[in-house]
Amino acid sequence: MNRFESVSRRRFLLTAGATAATSVLLKGCVGNPPETATNSQTSPAASPVISVKPGEEPEVKTVKLGYIPIVEAAPLIIAQEKGFFAKYGMSEVKVDKQANWGAARDNVKIGSGGGGIDGGQWQMPMPYLITEGLITDNTKIDMYVLCQLNTQGxxxxxxxxxxxxxxxxxxxxxxxxxxxxxxxxxxxxxxxxxxxxxxxxxxxxxxxxxxxxxxxxxxxxxxxxxxxxxxxxxxxxxxxxxxxxxxxxxxxxxxxxxxxxxxxxWKAHPEEYFALRKDWADKNPKATKAILKGIMEAQQWCDNFDNRKELAQILARREYFGVPEEVLFQPLMGKYDMGERTIDDKSMAVLYWKDSKGSVSYPYKSHDLWFLTESVRWGFLPKETLTTAKALIDRVNREDIWKEAAKEAGIAAADIPTSTSRGVEEFFDGIKFDPENPQAYLDSLKIKKA
The missing domain is CATH 3.40.190.10 (Periplasmic binding protein-like II)
Structure with missing residues (x-):
């Protein structure tokens, strides 16, 4: 056993309040073994002051959420580890490590009732592709995009x-x-x-x-x-x-x-998102908002750089990422040894709650439009998508639920965006994306299929 493994084992034993149990997922998945992390009732972090107001009690206490072992998953893991889910009444959340993105897709297709998951962490535009049945063998599974998990990283x-x-x-x-x-x-x-x-x-x-x-x-x-x-x-x-x-x-x-x-x-770019199956969210609207509140609180905790050392320690553990703590901590602090140059800039680190352009957590519809437009650019979606994109985004992106949850959680009004568009975005090569005119963006690109 090497030094890191020995330290990790001691740390794991000392932090046994967060237990890991093997999760039975789809057979034939390869990669990291799927695991489930659940809160222990004996853990101080898992026993927060319950903050559920009368009338906001969730319909259920449990939900199964999937994640991939990359820093985008941190808000889900921290919401579990620090008891933020339990704080809002979701005391039996299961956070399942997925073998890969294909496994996550297949598990949300069958849902928790079939041994899969109800939602979790997603690359964009996966929730849209799942909704349209484009990556689920033509089986349409309606999804709700509920928040952005992070930027950069x-x-x-x-x-x-x-x-x-x-x-x-x-x-x-x-x-x-x-x-x-x-x-x-x-x-x-x-x-x-x-x-x-x-x-x-x-x-x-x-x-x-x-x-x-x-x-x-x-x-x-x-x-x-x-x-x-x-x-x-x-x-x-x-x-x-x-x-x-x-x-x-x-x-x-x-x-x-x-x-x-x-x-x-792309500074402060949209990265990965939290999304749930529509049928689960519609059946459990209060629980959906409770989950969002827990994620929002976790995002704020993650964005405090004083917490980044502990964040690296938690994510590095065997049941989560299973990697040396040091390879997580430096990037979390915006310190990158690039190999041929170095970067030391916290604004370049992964961010979870706020960035230079405002809210990270809020799911801007203009960002969803960019992902769909970029899909058209490379021929992944037909050109006609741009004419129907607004209606599709309005159906899948439930930023209204995010706002309701934020208000109930006491988030300051200044931190709740008033527009569903973040406006014109600019990339490192000078190209601009105006969500009011996505076709102009496509026209400005020299290399494309569309």
């Missing part, structure tokens, strides 16, 4: 074989390299954790902004985040787009370097 890591080639945020001078690789029969291989969602969009945007067509010049792969380091070591990929701690661990294990942070590609 992702990066694009490259294999060490490309070290010293000046492959960074801007790729303007690297087109020849990609063409050379293609001509030699060994295309540049870029991987992400699930197709047609966040992490594929980041790597596609980064490549296309540098004049490299990801569909023509690059081989795109889907790889679970837990396999990132091993696959990079054996040379199965040139680049990987995923959430912390995996990009940073590639650097820590000296198998690669970071070419770009998503915070550099």
């Amino acid at each position: 992702n990066g694009i890591a490259l294999s060490n074989k490309h070290a010293g080639k000046n492959i960074g945020l801007k790729l303007d001078n690297q087109v020849a390299l990609f063409n050379q690789l293609k001509a030699s029969g060994t295309k540049f291989k870029a991987a992400y954790t699930f197709p047609k969602a966040n992490q594929e969009f980041w790597i596609r945007y980064w490549l296309a902004a540098g004049g490299i067509d990801p569909d023509a010049e690059v081989e795109l792969l889907t790889v679970p985040s837990s396999q990132t380091v091993a696959d990079m070591k054996r040379g199965a990929m040139d680049a990987f787009s995923t959430g912390d701690p995996w990009p940073y661990r590639i650097v820590a294990d000296k198998v690669g370097f970071l070419s770009a942070l998503t915070a550099e590609i």
Whole structure:
């Protein structure tokens, strides 16, 4: 047993108030074993002052939520560990580690009644694709997007074989390299954790902004985040787009370097979201708001940098991420050893409650529109999507429930957005997205399928 494993085991024994039990999920899933974390009644953190006002008592105390072991999941884990779910009456929440995004999709399809989950953490636009049956074998499972979990906290890591080639945020001078690789029969291989969602969009945007067509010049792969380091070591990929701690661990294990942070590609960008099955939320509206209140409080706790050391300690534990604490803590503090440069800037770290543009937690409809527009850009959705997007977003995005929960939880009025649009967004290459005119955004892009 090495030093880290010994320390982790002692820490686990000392913090046995948060127990982990194996969760029975779909057979055939690969990657991290699914686990469930539940609050122990003997844990001080799990016994908060109950804050349920008369008339707000949840219809049920339990819900099954899925997560993937990347920093986006922190609000769900902390809401459980710190007793914020229990504080609002949800004392029997089950937080289930998913083997991969495909497992999460399949588990929400069958629901908790079938041994799956009721919702949880999602890349965008997965809740929309599930609602439309596009990734669930044409079975439409209506979903509600209820809050954004975080911004930033992702990066694009490259294999060490490309070290010293000046492959960074801007790729303007690297087109020849990609063409050379293609001509030699060994295309540049870029991987992400699930197709047609966040992490594929980041790597596609980064490549296309540098004049490299990801569909023509690059081989795109889907790889679970837990396999990132091993696959990079054996040379199965040139680049990987995923959430912390995996990009940073590639650097820590000296198998690669970071070419770009998503915070550099799009500062304060929308990242991953919390969404529930519509049928569960409609049946349990008070419980839905109680869950949101717990997540909001957890997001505020996570955003306090004085708590980041403890956050790293909790996430690092075997039942959650199972990684060395140090590879989590530095990025959580905005300190990135990129391999060929360094970043020390808290504004570039993963954020959960507020960022430079305002609310992180509130699910802006304008951001959902960008994800759908970007899907059209790459041919993942038909061009006609833009004409029906508003109606679809109004059906799936329930920012009204977020606002109700925020008001009930006593969130300051200044922290509750008054508009469903965050306005014009600008990317690192100068391209702008105006949610009032998504077609103009598409027209401005040189590399696209649409």
